[in-house]
Amino acid sequence: MTIKEVCEKYDITADTLRYYERVGVIPAVTRTSGGIRDYQAEDIAWVENAICFRDAGMPVEMLIEYVKLYQEGDGTIDARTALLREAREVMLEAKKKYDIALAKLDYKIGRYEIAQKTGVLSWTDDEKDG
Amino acid sequence: MTIKEVCEKYDITADTLRYYERVGVIPAVTRTSGGIRDYQAEDIAWVENAICFRDAGMPVEMLIEYVKLYQEGDGTIDARTALLREAREVMLEAKKKYDIALAKLDYKIGRYEIAQKTGVLSWTDDEKDG
DNA sequence: GTACAACTTGGAGTGAACTCCAAGTCAAGC
DNA sequence: GCTTGACTTGGAGTTCACTCCAAGTTGTAC
Numbered sequence: 001m002t003i004k005e006v007c008e009k010y011d012i013t014a015d016t017l018r019y020y021e022r023v024g025v026i027p028a029v030t031r032t033s034g035g036i037r038d039y040q041a042e043d044i045a046w047v048e049n050a051i052c053f054r055d056a057g058m059p060v061e062m063l064i065e066y067v068k069l070y071q072e073g074d075g076t077i078d079a080r081t082a083l084l085r086e087a088r089e090v091m092l093e094a095k096k097k098y099d100i101a102l103a104k105l106d107y108k109i110g111r112y113e114i115a116q117k118t119g120v121l122s123w124t125d126d127e128k129d130g
Numbered sequence: 131m132t133i134k135e136v137c138e139k140y141d142i143t144a145d146t147l148r149y150y151e152r153v154g155v156i157p158a159v160t161r162t163s164g165g166i167r168d169y170q171a172e173d174i175a176w177v178e179n180a181i182c183f184r185d186a187g188m189p190v191e192m193l194i195e196y197v198k199l200y201q202e203g204d205g206t207i208d209a210r211t212a213l214l215r216e217a218r219e220v221m222l223e224a225k226k227k228y229d230i231a232l233a234k235l236d237y238k239i240g241r242y243e244i245a246q247k248t249g250v251l252s253w254t255d256d257e258k259d260g
Numbered sequence: 261g262t263a264c265a266a267c268t269t270g271g272a273g274t275g276a277a278c279t280c281c282a283a284g285t286c287a288a289g290c
Numbered sequence: 291g292c293t294t295g296a297c298t299t300g301g302a303g304t305t306c307a308c309t310c311c312a313a314g315t316t317g318t319a320c
Contacts, residue, residue: 056231070260101186130200
């Protein structure tokens with residue numbers, strides 16, 4: 001698969017794919033004899049993971065560290081597990097923040113909807129913040 | 131409440147609080163006669179909202195826009211509702227991404243845990259990506 | 261075999277969101 | 291009234307994660 005096809009498949013720019021490879025977010029991609037990237041199933045799996053974890057806020061640094069450990073071999077399985085567990089904790093915390101914000105948002109939207117229907121926006125004392 | 135007290139209460143730096151005020155993420159904070167910030171309940175409510183929505187990935191630009199609309203008065207209630215609804219959609223999408231990443235993470239952690247117990251890390255064909 | 265698009269590289273540039281700094285002002289304790 | 295520490299401002303600097311660029315190479319279509 002060419003870089004262009006991977007870009008289109010995952011809606012990501014070629015620059016980002018090359019950047020991921022350059023800094024080590026994914027391991028070196030398979031090349032043709034001419035040096036052009038030719039993504040194999042394994043390369044694509046790494047790309048998919050990178051996008052997935054970046055989308056969940058995992059820092060580039062952490063992905064680089066994971067790839068580095070992976071390349072060092074089976075001796076790093078404990079370290080990799082620890083890294084993934086830490087990432088998991090961070091993600092769960094972040095998700096909680098989303099729930100809190102969504103609750104706040106739904107409450108505010110609800111109040112505005114009532115205001116739109118009645119023409120009156122009523123406030124409680126500790127809530128003079130739009 | 132002084133800026134320091136607000137910092138400690140919300141675990142945020144004074145620089146960030148001043149930055150939020152400067153760019154309009156929160157409206158101008160109440161001051162003492164000497165010009166020093168003296169956060170009132172309303173100011174604090176704005177700070178709390180700003181932190182909450184930033185934690186859920188809402189861009190600073192969007193918060194600035196909301197405060198601007200709020201300050202323009204009741205005529206902007208429709209616009210504010212639309213803005214909040216859009217923020218809501220974005221947050222729900224982002225939360226989905228977290229769920230996908232968490233599922234992937236849990237699967238990988240599970241595999242590593244088995245590897246740690248048995249000393250063998252087994253792979254399926256399309257999953258040679260650590 | 262030559263045009264031409266798509267690829268390659270290293271390195272510089274960008275935007276978002278802070279974060280730091282210098283120079284000065286304010287306020288509480290002695 | 292003077293020290294000391296926390297506060298003020300405008301502006302510059304930093305970090306993260308890309309994003310763009312120039313100069314050169316590869317590969318396909320005529």
